[in-house]
Amino acid sequence: MASIVQAIMTGILLGGLYALIGVGMSLIFGIMKITNIAHGDLMILSAFFTLMLTANLFKSIILALIVSIIIMIVIGVLVQKFLINSVIDKGSEPALLVTFGLSIVLQNAMILKFGPNSQLISTAISEVNIFRHGQLSMSGQYLLNFVVAVVIIVILTILINRTSLGRGIRATSNDVMAAELMGINTKRMYIIAMALTMTATCIAGLLVGSTFVFYPSSGTQYLIIAFGVVVIGGMGSIPGTLIGGIILGVTQLLGASIFGTPYQMLTGYVVLLILLTLRPQGLLGKAKRK
Amino acid sequence: MTEKTSSRRTKNIIKLIVLIVVLAVLVVIPIGGGRIRMTSVLILVFLYMAIAQMWNLLAGYSGLVSLGAQAFVGLGGYSLAMLSQVYGLPLWTGFVAGAVISVIFALIISMPIFKMKGVYFTVGTWIVAECLLVLFSIWKFVNYSAGYNISATYKLTPAAIYYVALAICVGAIVVVVLLLRSKFGLSLMAMRDNEAAAEIRGVKLYRTKLICFLIASAITGIAGAGLYLNIAYITPPSAFNISWTVAMCFIVVIGGIGTVEGPIIGAIIYVILNQLLYSFPGFSMLIMGVIAIIIIILAPKGIMGVVNRFFNVDLFGIKRRL
Amino acid sequence: MSEIILEVSNLDVFYGDLQAIHDVSLKIEKGSMVSLIGANGAGKSTLLTTIMGVNKPKNGKIFWKGQDITGLSTNKIVSRGLTLTPEGSHIFEDMTVRENLQVGSWTNKSREAKADAEEKVYDIFPVLKEKRTQLASFLSGGQRQMLAIGRAIMASPEMIICDEISLGLAPVVIKDIYASLRKICESGVTFLLVEQEVKRCLKYTDYGYVMVKGGIVMEGKCSELPEDKVSDAYFGIGEFA
Numbered sequence: 001m002a003s004i005v006q007a008i009m010t011g012i013l014l015g016g017l018y019a020l021i022g023v024g025m026s027l028i029f030g031i032m033k034i035t036n037i038a039h040g041d042l043m044i045l046s047a048f049f050t051l052m053l054t055a056n057l058f059k060s061i062i063l064a065l066i067v068s069i070i071i072m073i074v075i076g077v078l079v080q081k082f083l084i085n086s087v088i089d090k091g092s093e094p095a096l097l098v099t100f101g102l103s104i105v106l107q108n109a110m111i112l113k114f115g116p117n118s119q120l121i122s123t124a125i126s127e128v129n130i131f132r133h134g135q136l137s138m139s140g141q142y143l144l145n146f147v148v149a150v151v152i153i154v155i156l157t158i159l160i161n162r163t164s165l166g167r168g169i170r171a172t173s174n175d176v177m178a179a180e181l182m183g184i185n186t187k188r189m190y191i192i193a194m195a196l197t198m199t200a201t202c203i204a205g206l207l208v209g210s211t212f213v214f215y216p217s218s219g220t221q222y223l224i225i226a227f228g229v230v231v232i233g234g235m236g237s238i239p240g241t242l243i244g245g246i247i248l249g250v251t252q253l254l255g256a257s258i259f260g261t262p263y264q265m266l267t268g269y270v271v272l273l274i275l276l277t278l279r280p281q282g283l284l285g286k287a288k289r290k
Numbered sequence: 291m292t293e294k295t296s297s298r299r300t301k302n303i304i305k306l307i308v309l310i311v312v313l314a315v316l317v318v319i320p321i322g323g324g325r326i327r328m329t330s331v332l333i334l335v336f337l338y339m340a341i342a343q344m345w346n347l348l349a350g351y352s353g354l355v356s357l358g359a360q361a362f363v364g365l366g367g368y369s370l371a372m373l374s375q376v377y378g379l380p381l382w383t384g385f386v387a388g389a390v391i392s393v394i395f396a397l398i399i400s401m402p403i404f405k406m407k408g409v410y411f412t413v414g415t416w417i418v419a420e421c422l423l424v425l426f427s428i429w430k431f432v433n434y435s436a437g438y439n440i441s442a443t444y445k446l447t448p449a450a451i452y453y454v455a456l457a458i459c460v461g462a463i464v465v466v467v468l469l470l471r472s473k474f475g476l477s478l479m480a481m482r483d484n485e486a487a488a489e490i491r492g493v494k495l496y497r498t499k500l501i502c503f504l505i506a507s508a509i510t511g512i513a514g515a516g517l518y519l520n521i522a523y524i525t526p527p528s529a530f531n532i533s534w535t536v537a538m539c540f541i542v543v544i545g546g547i548g549t550v551e552g553p554i555i556g557a558i559i560y561v562i563l564n565q566l567l568y569s570f571p572g573f574s575m576l577i578m579g580v581i582a583i584i585i586i587i588l589a590p591k592g593i594m595g596v597v598n599r600f601f602n603v604d605l606f607g608i609k610r611r612l
Numbered sequence: 613m614s615e616i617i618l619e620v621s622n623l624d625v626f627y628g629d630l631q632a633i634h635d636v637s638l639k640i641e642k643g644s645m646v647s648l649i650g651a652n653g654a655g656k657s658t659l660l661t662t663i664m665g666v667n668k669p670k671n672g673k674i675f676w677k678g679q680d681i682t683g684l685s686t687n688k689i690v691s692r693g694l695t696l697t698p699e700g701s702h703i704f705e706d707m708t709v710r711e712n713l714q715v716g717s718w719t720n721k722s723r724e725a726k727a728d729a730e731e732k733v734y735d736i737f738p739v740l741k742e743k744r745t746q747l748a749s750f751l752s753g754g755q756r757q758m759l760a761i762g763r764a765i766m767a768s769p770e771m772i773i774c775d776e777i778s779l780g781l782a783p784v785v786i787k788d789i790y791a792s793l794r795k796i797c798e799s800g801v802t803f804l805l806v807e808q809e810v811k812r813c814l815k816y817t818d819y820g821y822v823m824v825k826g827g828i829v830m831e832g833k834c835s836e837l838p839e840d841k842v843s844d845a846y847f848g849i850g851e852f853a
Contacts, residue, residue: 035409037357086587092408093355097543097586100357104536105579108572164714171704171715178702181664183690183719183767220532224420227413262428269421276414277402 002135007257009138011250016146017211019245020204021222022229023153023238024197030236031173031193032088037099038079039201040223041106044216046072046202047209048114051121061123061206069202076198080191088190103219110216118213121206145207150242152200157238159196169193173236221265228272248272305605316456320449329448331565333520336452336459338537339557340513343462343550344506345538350548351470351478352502353485357535358415361422362392362507364529366514368426371438371524381442385515392511396504404496404503416532423530437525440518451520458516462509466550467606469505475608478502482548536575540582546594550606555593616678617642617771617802618663618694623672625655625662632658633669634827640771640819645794645803647813647834650823651846656806657699659823660775664696665689677770691719693770697777701760705749709740712748712759716766725768733762736792754785761792771802778807790816810842822846 025039036042046068053064083102087094128140160166171179172189179186208214208222225248233244248268255267320329341363348354369391370384399418406414427435443451469475477498480488489495518524537560545556560578567574589596597603618640625633632655640646650656661667663674665686674682681689704712713733717726734741737758743751751759757777764772774793778786794816797803807813813820814834822830822845829845830837 101579101583108576111572174704180686183687185687266424
């Protein structure tokens with residue numbers, strides 16, 4: 001019983017992190033109708049940047065994070081301007097293949113630059129236990145992940161739903177031509193959405209990199225998690241990612257606690273496949289009207 | 291009219307002669323046991339050509355962009371390894387089992403997977419392949435993640451593997467060509483051009499796609515067995531690696547998606563580039579990725595698309611005439 | 613003759629090899645209500661999208677208040693005070709009525725101007741005020757057009773082009789909308805209305821252009837344009853065959 005409670009508790013906290021991993025992908029999908037296959041690799045790349053910056057340049061991890069956010073925004077904007085914007089009008093397949101190509105390029109570039117070995121960003125909080133009571137415990141890192149994720153998702157939700165910029169982004173995602181007719185520079189909205197995505201993804205990268213070991217090839221695994229979160233939460237729904245993340249996290253850890261640790265990923269994948277089969281538009285997503 | 295027909299017939303005869311000469315040259319190459327390097331490179335070209343043809347049959351003709359084709363390469367490889375290594379059966383049984391198991395697996399996963407559309411299908415197939423990767427790593431029956439040496443292959447000469455690979459490749463191309471030239475191919479192309487219109491005209495979308503999926507799975511399974519006949523050592527991370535699909539995707543995109551000639555050219559380029567950059571692991575994939583991105587943006591129909599703009603190439607008589 | 617607000621001179625537009633617009637010239641006076649009449653496929657929508665910077669013309673120029681705006685991007689043209697309500701309204705379905713209006717004031721930077729514009733819209737179309745918290749996708753056809761016009765007004769434009777604003781609406785609703793347009797026009801906004809219906813245009817607008825097969829075949833004050841001749845031109849019969 002205690003192990004089930006532990007699994008649910010840790011699953012919820014892990015789900016927060018998953019939601020943060022997926023939120024950028026959801027944002028990109030919501031506004032551009034594009035599935036970015038390189039999403040996981042971009043996150044791992046940001047983790048490497050933060051790691052390198054703390055190891056070589058800065059003492060403060062926050063400073064390192066800010067600098068790598070800036071670098072990642074530049075990379076994201078370049079990717080948007082030169083890769084995605086040039087195929088965005090040609091349907092979903094070219095965009096899928098371009099981001100797939102980008103994913104392969106990023107993975108191999110990271111292997112060449114950083115080597116194939118596992119890395120971990122060590123922070124002061126990774127060893128802290130919030131409490132330990134009998135068989136139950138809560139790690140400080142997991143709690144931090146969850147809190148940061150919730151804060152960022154709330155900020156993004158407010159930004160998208162309550163501000164003028166957010167209305168511009170939503171208008172663009174709703175009807176590009178009409179948005180242009182309102183005087184909105186829609187290509188700029190895409191770039192802003194990409195910058196927001198990169199910021200969230202970079203923070204996710206730091207948290208992932210300080211919670212789990214990561215390799216240049218880890219992006220694939222996190223892409224599937226991001227995809228799962230977005231599918232369960234509904235493509236394009238920002239608050240939905242939090243629910244998607246928690247469902248995925250709890251399922252994985254319950255699977256691990258019932259069938260054994262090796263089955264953690266497998267349970268997550270299988271549940272995802274079942275959900276995709278039953279509700280192809282996501283649990284909270286609405287069916288697309290056309 | 292008769293002149294046109296006769297000139298077409300002459301063209302067809304020339305094409306046939308060219309194909310026979312090419313095939314004859316390919317058959318002669320390994321004779322005498324020389325040209326070891328060329329033989330080993332061609333083995334890879336043949337096998338990659340076969341799996342790329344299958345990926346193209348799905349992505350280029352049936353609108354099924356899959357990132358999970360590695361599932362069938364792995365199943366084929368494991369069929370070969372298990373039957374020869376664990377049960378001591380002759381190697382050819384591995385190929386049969388590879389095809390059968392792949393088809394059965396494809397049939398089973400088609401039920402959920404075919405409910406998914408577009409990008410959901412793409413990522414769905416990937417998740418299925420990832421499931422196999424995880425499953426095989428924790429499954430006692432397949433010796434966990436340690437995998438197997440396929441020691442029966444040690445006795446094979448490079449020439450023997452070469453002919454197996456050649457047969458698989460020729461077989462794959464023949465299947466695709468016959469398929470596309472048949473009435474089935476016509477409905478396939480109608481479906482690719484306009485799904486809704488094709489359905490109204492009586493094309494059974496689900497059945498048509500499923501048949502393609504099963505054929506592609508079977509041949510990818512056989513080619514997977516061929517690949518591991520050559521590699522002789524199998525583990526889950528290598529067998530179910532996304533890099534198989536990456537290779538297929540790059541070959542098809544570079545050569546020209548939706549053409550039979552495209553994967554042929556693409557496979558030659560892919561294998562040669564990999565050989566040239568052999569001593570810089572990672573670099574070849576990096577360069578390949580950059581080339582693929584540039585091609586998708588600038589020439590979405592690949593090399594064959596560019597070639598077709600100047601010459602109307604139709605090596606296999608697939609294009610329809612009215 | 614008062615000031616010319618929009619001038620199109622000798623415009624040629626092509627889709628590939630196909631010429632959609634032949635040597636079209638228009639002059640629209642500030643504060644007037646002008647109609648562009650033409651059947652389906654006459655090239656009206658192409659002309660509009662070219663004026664708005666969606667298509668690029670091969671030859672010819674477009675002048676807005678004396679300045680050359682040919683080739684500017686849509687959002688830049690809109691921010692200079694010329695806007696369009698597209699055919700089929702194109703309201704933002706996933707947003708509320710009020711949010712639609714707020715997006716409409718995107719180019720309007722001052723807070724007061726935004727509030728004033730919103731009041732003005734509610735004044736003209738009270739039903740939008742009632743429904744302001746509802747999702748736009750729940751509006752009826754007529755209300756959608758009202759919202760599209762209201763959204764355009766939010767930018768405090770000097771001129772609004774309306775593409776097929778009465779398409780699919782009941783006559784009584786159309787009458788209401790035209791009355792509102794006249795009200796807005798009297799407050800100083802210039803209108804170019806694109807319509808298929810000859811009679812309505814001649815009745816409600818000041819000046820008319822008739823477009824057939826990509827070219828202007830007739831123009832004049834609506835009070836002076838003979839309806840039967842306009843109809844002939846419209847259908848390409850009689851002397852216009």
